[in-house]
Amino acid sequence: MIDLRVLRDDPEAVRASQRARGEDGAVVDRVLDLDVRRRAAISEFERLRAEQKSRGKDVAKAKGEEKQALLADVKELSERVKAAEADSAALGAEFDAALRSIPNVVEDGVPPGGEDDYVVLEEVGAHPQLPEGLDAWRDHLELGEALGAIDTARGAKVSGSRFYFLTGVGARLELALLNLAVSRAVAAGFTPMITPTLVKPEVMAGTGFLGAHAAEVYKLEEDDLYLTGTSEVALAGYHSDEILDLSAGPRRYAGWSACYRREAGSYGKDTRGIIRVHQFHKVEMFSFCRPEDAAAEHRRLLGFEKDMLAAVEVPYRVIDTAAGDLGSSAARKFDCEAWVPSQGAYRELTSTSNCTTFQARRLGIRERVEDGAGTRPVATLNGTLATTRWLVAILENHQQADGSVRVPAALQPFLGLEVLQPVG
RNA sequence: GGAGGGCUGGCCGAGUGGUUGAAGGCGGCGGUCUUGAAAACCGCUAGGGAGGUACCCACUCCUUCCUCAUGGGUUCGAAUCCCAUGCCCUCCGCCA
Numbered sequence: 094m095i096d097l098r099v100l101r102d103d104p105e106a107v108r109a110s111q112r113a114r115g116e117d118g119a120v121v122d123r124v125l126d127l128d129v130r131r132r133a134a135i136s137e138f139e140r141l142r143a144e145q146k147s148r149g150k151d152v153a154k155a156k157g158e159e160k161q162a163l164l165a166d167v168k169e170l171s172e173r174v175k176a177a178e179a180d181s182a183a184l185g186a187e188f189d190a191a192l193r194s195i196p197n198v199v200e201d202g203v204p205p206g207g208e209d210d211y212v213v214l215e216e217v218g219a220h221p222q223l224p225e226g227l228d229a230w231r232d233h234l235e236l237g238e239a240l241g242a243i244d245t246a247r248g249a250k251v252s253g254s255r256f257y258f259l260t261g262v263g264a265r266l267e268l269a270l271l272n273l274a275v276s277r278a279v280a281a282g283f284t285p286m287i288t289p290t291l292v293k294p295e296v297m298a299g300t301g302f303l304g305a306h307a308a309e310v311y312k313l314e315e316d317d318l319y320l321t322g323t324s325e326v327a328l329a330g331y332h333s334d335e336i337l338d339l340s341a342g343p344r345r346y347a348g349w350s351a352c353y354r355r356e357a358g359s360y361g362k363d364t365r366g367i368i369r370v371h372q373f374h375k376v377e378m379f380s381f382c383r384p385e386d387a388a389a390e391h392r393r394l395l396g397f398e399k400d401m402l403a404a405v406e407v408p409y410r411v412i413d414t415a416a417g418d419l420g421s422s423a424a425r426k427f428d429c430e431a432w433v434p435s436q437g438a439y440r441e442l443t444s445t446s447n448c449t450t451f452q453a454r455r456l457g458i459r460e461r462v463e464d465g466a467g468t469r470p471v472a473t474l475n476g477t478l479a480t481t482r483w484l485v486a487i488l489e490n491h492q493q494a495d496g497s498v499r500v501p502a503a504l505q506p507f508l509g510l511e512v513l514q515p516v517g
Numbered sequence: 518g519g520a521g522g523g524c525u526g527g528c529c530g531a532g533u534g535g536u537u538g539a540a541g542g543c544g545g546c547g548g549u550c551u552u553g554a555a556a557a558c559c560g561c562u563a564g565g566g567a568g569g570u571a572c573c574c575a576c577u578c579c580u581u582c583c584u585c586a587u588g589g590g591u592u593c594g595a596a597u598c599c600c601a602u603g604c605c606c607u608c609c610g611c612c613a
Contacts, residue, residue: 102574135567139582146536146582149594153535167593336527336564459564468564 094454095195100124110198113205113416120195127188134184138177145174196304196421197451200388203416203425210415211428217399218408220432224494231492232435233485234366237263239496241516242488243367254364255356255371259481262513267374267481269507271349274376274401274479276507278347281397283378288327288348291318296330299456301422301448308357324348325475328379333456336468343382343390347478350375366485368440373481380474381458384450387472391447394476395427398443401478404503407486408432410439422448431486442483445476 100107104125108118148167155163204212223230237243242263248256259267275285297303297319302310311320321327328348337344352375363369378397382390395411402409414426423446430439450470453459459468491499498513505511 132567135582139567142583143581145593150536152593164593169593171593 094193094451095198096450096454097128097192099198100192100195101128107195107198110416111195113199113203114196114419115207115417116196120191124188124191124195127184127191131181131184131188134177134181138174138181141170141174141177145170193455194304196301196419197424197449199416199419200425200447200449202413203419204413205417206415207417208415211412211418212415214411214413214427216408216410217402218406218432220408221434221490223434224492226494230434230489231496232366233368233433233488236488236492236496236498237366237484239515240488240498240513242266242513243484245366252371255369257367257370259484261516262510263484265508265510266484266487266504266513269504270405270479270483270487271374271376272507273404273504275347275349277397277401277404278376278378278478281345283345283347286324286328286331286346286348288321288324288331288350290321290324290327290350290353291316292321292326292330293318296333296456297321297326299333300326300329300452301420301455302326304421306420309355311353311355320353321350322354323352323375323475324350324377325379328377328475329452329456329458329473332381332458335458337381337458337460337471339381339383339460339471343380343386346379348375348377348379350377352480367481368485370481375480376478378445378474378476378478381453381471382474383460384470384472387447387449387474390472390474391425391427391445394445394474395429397478398429398445398476402429402431402442404501405483405487406501406503407442407490409442414444420446422446422451424449424451431483432490433486434489434492440482440485442480442486443477446474448473448475 095107100121104121107121111118111121145167148163148170152160152163152167204210231239234243234245240263241261242259244258244260245256248258251258279285291313294303294317297310302322309322312318313320319326325348327350328346331346332344351372353372354370356369356371359369367373378394380390380394399409399411409429409431412428412430414428419426426444426446428441428445429443431442432438433440449472452473453470458471458473460471461468487501487504488498491501493499493512496515500508500511500513
């Protein structure tokens with residue numbers, strides 16, 4: 094939810110943000126109109142309610158005939174109060190729905206446009222040379238099958254398309270990667286968390302995932318719960334309806350969880366291997382910080398992501414995602430995309446979003462204002478530290494002519510192997 | 518799944534229809550006293566919304582509404598009565 098004050102004081106800024114996202118600016122004027130009508134209705138209700146209360150006190154004091162007369166009088170007033178309250182509530186709900194439908198106002202500097210209008214901020218690391226003796230790069234699935242690491246055929250047999258088993262060194266490699274991520278997060282001051290992956294509707298809605306991308310989310314109709322696509326959801330909800338003390342700096346968490354995504358609308362895309370799957374694991378950074386510190390914290394999270402990518406020794410580039418590709422909660426998003434040799438393309442491995450106060454406003458996460466009374470919403474940010482998809486980049490970039498895969502030095506202590514060898 | 522008990526402010530805990538947004542205590546903040554501290558004593562101390570006041574914003578101030586788990590209902594009037602839901606606790610059953 095965006096800041097109503099911003100909408101009132103500078104509606105043009107919100108319209109401009111909507112345009113940059115390629116969305117409708119008219120909703121701004123609809124909200125402003127509803128705001129005026131809502132406030133009038135509230136005033137009317139409050140006026141009547143105050144009258145009812147003060148007359149009620151007279152009733153309490155009165156006795157006998159006098160009391161009967163007052164009762165008849167105040168009975169009629171009670172009806173008007175109910176009607177005014179209903180009006181006010183209806184307008185309030187309409188206003189609220191309209192306000193919530195507006196995605197976060199994009200940060201200055203975000204490139205306008207859609208998915209393909211990103212700006213490349215930097216490219217890091219040289220693309221690997223095709224190992225001598227190979228005519229073409231083996232892709233991660235071919236490598237994974239030869240290593241006895243990935244089994245998509247049985248994944249499909251058991252659970253359907255876009256499911257897989259990680260087997261043997263594949264399972265070990267994923268655990269090593271995620272453990273490396275957790276240990277680096279801990280070293281950087283993050284509190285590790287293992288989070289619920291089923292959450293209530295208000296938490297899912299609070300993080301903004303039930304907006305335009307609701308079709309991506311698995312829902313358990315019977316239990317009125319949602320399966321999370323990232324531990325960001327549970328971590329954002331962790332401090333909901335709380336007042337945090339951020340005077341000592343941001344609260345930083347590193348969530349470990351399975352992630353579930355329906356991948357609706359991506360039929361035929363990335364059907365091979367484990368690039369795009371319905372279930373995977375992820376270590377996610379999450380920060381609660383003061384709004385004025387959010388942009389700096391965002392760069393910090395990006396820095397941690399780059400450190401992790403350096404640790405697994407894959408070439409990558411950093412992009413500044415265009416406004417239309419941000420998702421409703423984010424004001425800005427940086428993605429790190431790793432080089433995938435078999436595709437000759439960069440593929441997203443990490444994504445860090447600055448959600449400013451958008452999620453906190455919906456979830457009721459605040460801090461005390463130092464001088465003077467009152468509270469204000471905090472800022473929330475998230476970023477990826479490792480996911481199952483990273484195995485794709487690791488396997489492909491470190492493949493050797495004989496089908497073996499070199500293990501990056503940083504992973505070796507967690508894996509206990511220097512090279513992954515083909516089986517059989 | 519069945520049977521009970523409970524859910525009040527940062528915490529504990531009174532309150533069973535009418536000036537109760539809520540006694541009392543703890544904690545916190547400020548003050549008096551003291552060389553300093555402690556103790557003692559005094560005062561203050563929930564969150565949110567709307568309107569007004571103001572040179573814009575903010576603060577202060579004023580008015581007012583909402584919130585005693587949540588949502589409905591009864592009533593002129595609900596923390597207090599009724600219904601539903603959620604959560605916590607105890608016991609039984611079931612599963613692991």
